[in-house]
Amino acid sequence: MTFSIKAAQELEIPFVVFRTISACGSLCNAHLHSLLDKGIIPLKDESYLRNGYLDTVVNWIPGLKNFRLWDFPSSIRKTDPNDLMLNFFLGENDTAYKASAIILNTFDELEPDALNALSSMFPPIYTIGPLNLLVNQIPQNNLTNSLTFAWGLANSKKPFLWVIRPYLVDGGSEILSSEFVNEIKDRGLIVSWCPQEQVLSHPSIGGFLTHCGWNSMLESFSAGVPIICWPFFSDQPTNCRFACTELGIGMEIDTNVKRDSVEKMVNELIEGKKGKEMLQKVMEWKKKAEDATCPHGSSYMNLDKLVKEVLLK
Numbered sequence: 001m002t003f004s005i006k007a008a009q010e011l012e013i014p015f016v017v018f019r020t021i022s023a024c025g026s027l028c029n030a031h032l033h034s035l036l037d038k039g040i041i042p043l044k045d046e047s048y049l050r051n052g053y054l055d056t057v058v059n060w061i062p063g064l065k066n067f068r069l070w071d072f073p074s075s076i077r078k079t080d081p082n083d084l085m086l087n088f089f090l091g092e093n094d095t096a097y098k099a100s101a102i103i104l105n106t107f108d109e110l111e112p113d114a115l116n117a118l119s120s121m122f123p124p125i126y127t128i129g130p131l132n133l134l135v136n137q138i139p140q141n142n143l144t145n146s147l148t149f150a151w152g153l154a155n156s157k158k159p160f161l162w163v164i165r166p167y168l169v170d171g172g173s174e175i176l177s178s179e180f181v182n183e184i185k186d187r188g189l190i191v192s193w194c195p196q197e198q199v200l201s202h203p204s205i206g207g208f209l210t211h212c213g214w215n216s217m218l219e220s221f222s223a224g225v226p227i228i229c230w231p232f233f234s235d236q237p238t239n240c241r242f243a244c245t246e247l248g249i250g251m252e253i254d255t256n257v258k259r260d261s262v263e264k265m266v267n268e269l270i271e272g273k274k275g276k277e278m279l280q281k282v283m284e285w286k287k288k289a290e291d292a293t294c295p296h297g298s299s300y301m302n303l304d305k306l307v308k309e310v311l312l313k
Contacts, residue, residue, distance in 0.1 A: 002095035014100040014310050021073075022214045023106050023114040023127070024242050025235035027063050028072045029089050030121055034061075035076060040069070042086070043079045063117030071241040074233040096122055101310045105129035105218065107292035107299045110285070111242075126306040130218040132197050133293040137300060149209075150180055152262020158206075158270055159187040163194050200225050207269040212239040212250075221249055224286040226278035228253060228265055249282040 008015035019026050035041045040058075043049065054070040054077070061067065069076065075085045096102060102122055106129045108115060119125050128134060153160050176190070196216065200208060200223040208220045209228045217239050220227050227250040229240040243250035251265055251274070269275040292299040 002092055002099075005095055005098060014313065015098070016101045016103060016306075016310060017096050017099045018103045018105075020105060020214065021235040022217075022239055022242065023104050023111040023118060024064070025073055025214065025238045026104065027061070027114045027117055028067075028235075028238055029075070030093055030118065031061050032076070032086070032090050032093065036081075036090075041076045041078065042081050042083065043077065045079055048079075049077060061117075062120075063113040063115075065113070067241070071238055073235045073238055099123050100313075101126055101306060103128060103306065105131050105214065107289060107297075109288050109292065109298070110247075124310070126302045126310075128299045128303045128306065130222045130289050130293065130299075132215075132219050133222050133289055134299055134303065137293060137295065147176070148257050148259045149262055150176055152257075152259040153188065153266065154180060154183045155259060155263040156266035156270075157187075158266055160184075160189070161194065161199065162188065162190045163196075164190060164192065166192050197223070207266070207275070209266075212236040212243065214239055217243060218289075221247070221282050221285045222289045224279075224283045226250065226269060226275065226282045228269060230257070247281065247285060249278050249285060251278070 002017060005015050021029075032041070035058075040056075043053070048054070054068065056069050058064065058067050058069060058072075073089075075083075075089050078086050080086075099122075101124045102118075104115075104125060104127050106115070106127050108127055115125065115127065150162075153162065197219045199205065200219055205223070205225055207228060208216075208225045209230065210216045210220065212227075212229050212231045214235060217227070227243060229243060229250045229252045231237045231240040231252075240250065240252055244252050251269065253265060254261060269278070291297050294300060
């Protein structure tokens, strides 16, 4: 909501940008102008989405190692230079340079390379995440191709909780056949909503199938839960790549998803060798996230510094 900088300037109050995506995703967006200047985007035509062009490695951006164009947020997959979302992010970047500070929902140890690169480009950056853990340190007053996936889950024979938002799937859970419902009646629960953080923190949860929104990612490894990634748009491909390649806590499902691949991946996650390795790594990141948000941790101290250095300045 950086349009509000005009009000902040008029009232002479601090203007702080809160980026809800990762430092890695923010760094990708910060170089959109460079991609434009080099003629890499916009794409020449729709065929560039299919001819392997997006497999091109971009190795000249500090903080991003062996990043393919495919790993960038989906705003680059445009053919129209006047595309609304592409120009929105370009404008957001331009405004961020004028901010008093930038807040990121991450922590120093998680994304050091991206944070170092961003710090050389933008105003002071304060990493205060994961926010879902940090809030536990604050005194609490008033804070208070789906069918294919369905059969993949059923065939894995593993118990599961599946949230199907009614407005995301035509027909909601009613599209599922009676045969499927009978198959999973003793081990599957389908709902339209759940308190995600509370569910992920439950000891019975062995894995999380997610589209890789940054908040979901943080909540998952904050709870020590490895993930299966199925990214679609925005910063989801970037977060997926980060989880699978950099952190080692995720596995990516192919875009052209098949029920047998879902079944195989669920079983590997829960009881396979790779799943056990991912669990070990995600537990390590859980400990690091907890350390960052506890009193005297980096994120806890950064929140204190943000208040003193920016908001009360």
